Amino acid sequence: ALAQDDPLPSWNDGASKQAIVEFVEAVTTDGGADFVAPADRIATFDNDGTLWVEHPIYTQLAFALDRVKALAPDHPEWKTTQPFKAVLDNDMEALGKIGEKGLVELVMASHAGMSTADFEKIVTDWFKTAKHPRFDRPYTELAYQPMVELLEYLRDNGFMTYIVSGGGVEFMRPMTLEVYGIPAQQVIGSSIKTKYEEVNGTPVLMREAEIDFIDDKAGKPVGINKFIGKRPIAAFGNSAGDRQMLEWTGAGGGARLMMLVFHDDADREYAYGPANGLPDTHFGAFPQDLMDEAKDKGWRVISMKDDWNRIFADR
Amino acid sequence: ALAQDDPLPSWNDGASKQAIVEFVEAVTTDGGADFVAPADRIATFDNDGTLWVEHPIYTQLAFALDRVKALAPDHPEWKTTQPFKAVLDNDMEALGKIGEKGLVELVMASHAGMSTADFEKIVTDWFKTAKHPRFDRPYTELAYQPMVELLEYLRDNGFMTYIVSGGGVEFMRPMTLEVYGIPAQQVIGSSIKTKYEEVNGTPVLMREAEIDFIDDKAGKPVGINKFIGKRPIAAFGNSAGDRQMLEWTGAGGGARLMMLVFHDDADREYAYGPANGLPDTHFGAFPQDLMDEAKDKGWRVISMKDDWNRIFADR
Ligand SMILES: [Ca+2]
Ligand SMILES: [Ca+2]
Known part of the structure; x- marks a missing residue:
């Protein structure tokens, strides 16, 4: 294929890109052993550190x-x-x-x-x-361009793309359509309770100082079941908070794709683990036992340094 | 138009059908004053008593x-x-x-x-x-044919159709696609908590004996905001449990359509209020003050007896 036909131009040729393309071809080949009907092509994405920058702080x-x-x-x-x-x-x-x-x-x-x-x-x-302290750009311009291409590539192949994030759902929804092409109803996140009230005869939903749902760790499969009611066939994360989402996705039958973004590029973005000896962090830690589970279960680890030829879209 | 082109053949000509068609034409006429982009064409439907039979019991x-x-x-x-x-x-x-x-x-x-x-x-x-005691059909064949036509008509006009029901979301999801053409992710309902566990090395979500969310009354706008993150432009119900959903829908700007199904057809289905002097009921009561609010706010009341020329699809 010509370079201009490449749906993933920001991905270097290599095992990660190949795994994505082979998976998509497998589940979209009508009559193939791994074909999945479009209605069941659900892909879920963590947000912080998977789709956009999460350092120096979320x-x-x-x-x-x-x-x-x-x-x-x-x-x-x-x-x-x-x-x-x-x-x-x-x-x-x-x-x-x-x-x-x-x-x-x-x-x-x-x-x-x-x-x-x-x-x-x-x-x-x-x-x-607001601007990011290091990159001096609006946060909405700090989405990872390779992941934006991946989202589009999946949607072009009949997938529904969902965000499943520990972040607040009403913090994300104002920007997800513009930044990721993901509409409000496909954003799952943590939430506080809201209460229906009438203020001067007009109904409003007031945000209350009480946790409603924490969409992290074991909460991610719970949230997926609650909001989608179907098991994803592909899931993407970057930290220990995504472990159960990937386990839940991988436990279904048929072709599956589970991937973890590994931040190993201090020059272009950040480098943190503590897996593989990189520095530990309060924000989006990727522990060694997650790396071990990934290897054990065939989850693919995306190296930002090696797999991505650019991190952000040009301004 | 020829009769065969009528998208709502089970609706009698009259004010209800006319209101539906005029609303859809208004919000889909590109360049018109009431045009709504397809992404914002959200229509929400109560289930019991609005889309299917709820008597003698839910x-x-x-x-x-x-x-x-x-x-x-x-x-x-x-x-x-x-x-x-x-x-x-x-x-x-x-x-x-x-x-x-x-x-x-x-x-x-x-x-x-x-x-x-x-x-x-x-x-x-x-x-x-299971079969219904009076109609001797599976419950999945007791959807109201006029409402099934309405769902299809809205979707044909770019709407996303959602169920927003006090019923249990995981009780509805196994049947909504087949019966209403509504996929699992567009079903909002009451829920009990689920817990992620590993059983013999396989992840499962266990259903716990604890209420998670009651999607009724003031819970309906809460659920709509939680799951969709957009305000509907059309909402359909049949009882006091739908009051806040219709208020919330009506409080948005632009063209709106709010309708309530009134069960006034004892011969073909059931007749219950207590509005308009019909018998009171434990299941799906339509009180007089809801009828008064409907009149006051311009919500349209669908008479099953007068507006529908058939109730169920032929077998
Ligand atoms: Ca993350
Ligand atoms: Ca009802």
Whole structure:
């Protein structure tokens, strides 16, 4: 085929690209042993670290920190109360230690207490102005171009592409169509509870400071079953949070494709593990036992350094 | 147009049919004032009493009763314990009084404690054999033919059709594609929690005896936001449980269509209100204040007797 016909131009020739193309050809060849009807061609993608950058901190955490700073004038007590003090002091070391409880407090303070419509506007406005500290681009321009091509390639072959992320569903939905071509109803994520109320005679959904669902680890197959009701035939992740999604996908019959993005490219993006001796991280850790399980179960590990000839779309 | 071109042949000419056709033409006329892009053409449908029969009891309750009877040999204590005793004694009067707590007990005893895959098989097998006591047909043949035509007509005009039901999502999904042309991922319903586990090295999702989400009343807009992330432009229901879904749909800008099926045809189906002086019911009540709100807000009430020239598809 001519280069211009290559649906995956940002992928180097190699085992990863070959595995993708062979899988897609297998499940779309009518009459073939591995043919899958279009209605069952479900592919699920983790978001942070799989479809876009998650370092130095998760994008949603960057949003939460900006929101806490914006709301601080109304909360003088935050100057002396953790985890808010760490945010206002830009104390990254203290922030690294706030733990899950502290993270939940930050999310509730910044993501709850307004209507879903107001939150959507806040998020949309933030995406228009916030920039990544290293790449100096809007976060919406930090999707991995090879993965965007993969999403399109799968959809061109009759797949439904879903995001299945530990991130907040209402944080992602304002940008997924533009960035990934994935509509709101195909975004599965963590959520807080919403409550139907009438405000001045108009119905609104108010975002409450209470966790509804955590779409991470064992929550990913639960979320997939809850929202899709079908088992994926392909799943893509990058960290220990994706283990159960890949296990669940792999446990179905017929051809399957499970892949993990490995961040081994400090020059063009970041390098972190701790698998294969790379540095450990608070954000998107890929532990050695996940690498071992991948090898054991035939999950394919994508090397950003070797498999991708570019990371981001040109500006 | 020739009769054979009518996309809604089971609808009599009249205000209801006219409202549907005018709405669809308005939102699909490119360049028109009410044009809606296909991605935003979301239509939501209640299931019981809106798309299929819900009398003399909800279909899912008939399933639960059959399951309790099937499981009774393993539960000798049920012979003397309510609500199970009422089921085993076929004591419909006692069953009518078990209330929500009793219903939940019946659902948990019959719907939990197995994997999602096992439950799907139990439901699928039940639909193959169970028959409605009056119409002597499988429940899957008791969809309202005019509504099936409406679903197809909307989809032919670029709509995505969703079920938004108080019924259990995993009870509906095994039949919605065949009966309504609605795939699993477009079925929103009530749910119990599932838990990811490994059984003999194979991952399963176990159904736990704990409510996850009640997709009824104010839960319907919550569920719509959770699963779709977009506000519908059309919504169809038949009871007080649909009030908030129709309010939420109607509160958006642009052309909207909200309709309520009114069961006023005792000869061909059932007649119940208590609106308009029809008998009250435990299953799908349409109270007078809902009728008043419909009039007030311009929601259209479908008369089964006058608007539909047939109720079910021919066998
Ligand atoms: Ca990730
Ligand atoms: Ca109903």
